[in-house]
Amino acid sequence: MAVRENEGIKGNRFVVTGGLGFVGSALCLELLKRGAAEVRSVDTRAYSPWYQHLQKNGVRCIRVREFYTGDVTQKKDMEKALQGVNCVFHLASYGMSSKEMLQTGLIEEVNLNGTCNVLDVCHEIGIRRFVYVSTYNVVFGGKEIINGNESLPYYPIDEHIDPYGRSMSTAEQLVLKSNGRPSDIQVNKKQSDVHLHTCAIRPAAIYGPGEERYFARILSLGQIGLLFVRVGDASVKTDWVYVDNLVQALILASVGLLDDISGREGNPIAAGQAYFISDGSPVNTFDSIISPLFKSLDYNVPKLTIHVRLALILSQIFWFISMLFYPFLNQPWVPGPLLLPAEVYKVCSIVAAAFAIDFTMITRIGVTHYFSHLKATEELGYVPMVSPHEGLNRTISYWKDRKQKEINRPNILFWIFCIGGMLALFYTAFLTPCGPLRWLNSLSLFLFRSVFNLRLVFYIAAALHISEAIYIWLLARRKDPANAPGWFLQTFLLGYPSTKLFLKKFH
Structure with missing residues (x-):
């Protein structure tokens, strides 16, 4: 496919739904870097770690605080947000994980109705290009797939085990069937047929610096010693995709929807197509x-x-x-x-x-399952720019740097022992024993001999915690001012274990 660099990007206007997310923010910045005239991020989230950075770099962030919102479920808002743009990247979705997965109504409202709204507005106002971010699960149903491709049939809608996969599959089929949908907009007297061209990108699990959905909680739990069991066979392999590679694929897909390139006028190569995107190196996630x-x-x-x-x-x-x-x-x-x-x-x-x-x-x-990106390579020119090795190294460097900037957390056992011990001391020294905790009072009196001794030990322990907390706070104001309040609170609660961590970190 012979196209110029940044074809269809330079001087054009774009909307990225879900633009305050990990992938959406990276896509917004890359579009501006490649010369886009305007990039609008449409998102409902009240907080995003990328919000300030996007605004600073010229991305227009449409959120709930503006005179209209970035809510894809509100068609009138989409009519305002999409005015004057040349291409839409639809990344907004809901229900991928945790308690979101239980809210079936909201999942369908965002993933189905939201997608319908954006498609309808694109048709009504004459937008020509629509790139949809889908999921592997539209074709995967639990059976082993080795080097699968886009010829695989959709997994039956009524057999999906979660509403997210079901809604995303339905939405993708809707997007692809909307390809070629004519618009009522007349560009000029000679050309009255404006058509919406659509395609779908099916990414593997996404990783990279700044990714919060997968690694942040796992690593925070690992830091305090709560992660000690792995689930599943070590021989299982699946796909991953580095965020920069996915952004590259999304941009190539938008180029593949251009209908004014010499040799394929009115017949974009990516129109109505779906593409699997990965790093091309299936791995065992844990190992x-x-x-x-x-x-x-x-x-x-x-x-x-x-x-x-x-x-x-x-x-x-x-x-x-x-x-x-x-x-x-x-x-x-x-x-x-x-x-x-x-x-x-x-x-x-x-x-x-x-x-x-x-x-x-x-x-x-x-279940081993991974897919080939050969179709994306042949039709879009997709070749992963960042290797899995380099992508992992960048991710590791990010987390190592982040660890240096954050408060070190002691093992969970220290939290239980220190806080539980202080509460037990306070209870036995100052409160009247009652109910099932009478044994605790008896044990404490056996160990410390009298209530006076219990209170004395509590006062000494509290004084040590307070003095250590003040000491660490004073040191942190010089060594780690951004986290000084956090170091103070943690040391106040835990005492010596927190002090030891701070002194070890800052020598």
Whole structure:
């Protein structure tokens, strides 16, 4: 495909729905870098770590605080947001992980109705190009797939195990069937037939510096020693894609929808097509990604493995508990479920936690499945710019640098011992023993001989915690001012373990 560099980008205007996310923000910045006249990020989230950076670099961020919102479920808002643009990248979706997966109504509202709204507006106002970000799960249903391609049929809609996969599959089919849809907009007297050209990109699991959905929680749990079990067969292999490679593929897809390139006028090569996108190197997630990350950060690498059946049983229990809080799932005080059945099926050789789990980063457990990007290479010119080795090194460097900027957390056992010990001392020294905790009072008196001694020990321990907290706070104001309040609070709660971590980190 002979096209000039930045064909269809330079001087054009773009909308990226879900533009405040990990991939969306990277796409917005790359479009501007390549000469786009305007890039609009359409998103509803109230907070994004990339918001300030995007605004600083010239991206127009349309959010709920503006006179109209970035909500794809509101068609009138999309009519305003999409005015005057040449191409739409539709990345906005909902329900991929955690408690979001339980909200079937909202999932369908965003993924189906939202996609319909954006497609309808594109048709009504004469937008020519529409690139949709889909998922592997539109064709994958739990059976082994080795080097699969786009000729595979869609997985039956009624057999999807979660509403997210079902809605994304339906939305992708809707997008591709909308290809070639004529518009009522008349460009000029000689050309009255404006058509919407669409395509779908099916990315593998996405990684890279700044990725928050997969690695952030897993690494935070690993830091405090809560991740000690892996789930799934070590022989299972799946695809991953580095964020820059995915952004490259999305831009190439938009170029592939151009209908005014010499030799293919009115017949864009990518129109109505779907493409699998990956780094082209299927790996075992735990051995090739999680384990190197843990080792580079000096975290203990999980060695135990639990069987899939046990994980499924636990997931059913957690699902039942979460559904008891269904009316309050959107509230921040309601934690996400530890594990859901759909997430178990979507897990492939990853780490499990004893008290908190996030399995969204992967696909089906115990089943090798990966796909070829040959079609994208032949039709779009896609060749991964960043190798898996380089991508992993960049990701590791990001997390090592981030670790240096954040507060080090002691092992969970220190939290339990220190905070639990202080609470037990306070209870036995100052409160009247009652109920099932009478044994604690008896044990404390046996060890310390009198209430006076208990109170004395509590006062000494509290004084040590306070003095250590003040000492570390004073040091942190010089060594780590951004985290000084956090160091103070952690040392106040834990005392010596936190002090030791600070002194070790800053020598």
